[in-house]
Amino acid sequence: MTRRTSALYPMRTRHANPACELRVQTTLMETSSKLRHNVLIGYGSATGQAEDCADIIGDSLTAAGYHTHIVELNNVRRDPAFLRQFTLFVVVCSSSDDNDDHVPDNAAEFVDWLKFFPDLKNMPIALFTLGDSSYNGSFNAAGNLIENLLTQCGVKFTVPPGLADDEEGSPFEQLEPWVNNLSRTVKLAIPGSPMVHAEVGTPDITTDVA
Ligand SMILES: Cc1cc2nc3c(=O)[nH]c(=O)nc-3n(C[C@H](O)[C@H](O)[C@H](O)COP(=O)(O)O)c2cc1C
Secondary structure, eight states: OEEEOOSSSOOEEEOOSHHHHHHHHHHHHHTGGGGGGEEEEEEEOSSSHHHHHHHHHHHHHHHTTOEEEEEEGGGSOOOHHHHTTSSEEEEEEEOOSSSTTOOOHHHHHHHHHHTTOOOOTTOEEEEEEEEOTTSTTTTTHHHHHHHHHHHHHTOEESSOOEEEEGGGSOHHHHHHHHHHHHHHHHHHHSTTOHHHHGGGOOOOOEEEOO
16 A cells, blocks of 8 residues: 655554665655654564554654654664654664574664664664563663663663563553653654644655555
């Protein structure tokens, strides 16, 4: 299905197909000056919980007036100039046993890139991670690693990083107050809030929606 975004109809775009993601990312680069109302949401997920959280965050920010783009973290273009075009970059990631870092396979390449400390100074980022405190010694290992790396890259966390612990119940219930706070904060604090700049318009992105 082909859809077009418009200023009047903010929408959530899910890019599940890597080829489609690459094409969309190229399109986004071409519309670089117009991305102020766009939020990129990247997720790393082994069994689907973090992916579902990314969808919930997407829904909330779409309702707040943003165009949201949801991709696996490995398919996020590893280019600071690209990332800086977005009003906000949201990272959602679980911990797994996929590798020594406990980062899910579909986020490992992105996390490895962060280890080179790309210049993300003052970039607005929000981080929500999932784990299980019964994993002694590696509780939220991927989340802690990503938070440390992002901090060393100089990012500015829009809201304090959030964490859901399986031992505390549903991750979606634990996500709710965090995402509500995020939506409130982006409306108020981030330059380019559609509530403030709706008349500027939104990028003219044509893409396939999975
Ligand atoms: C095989 C496996 C390994 C896990 N390893 C860790 C871990 O090392 N640390 C941690 O905090 N949670 C760990 N968890 C818990 C997950 O992070 C948690 O269940 C999370 O909600 C799963 O999200 P996901 O479905 O997006 O991967 C593990 C879960 C599984 C199934």
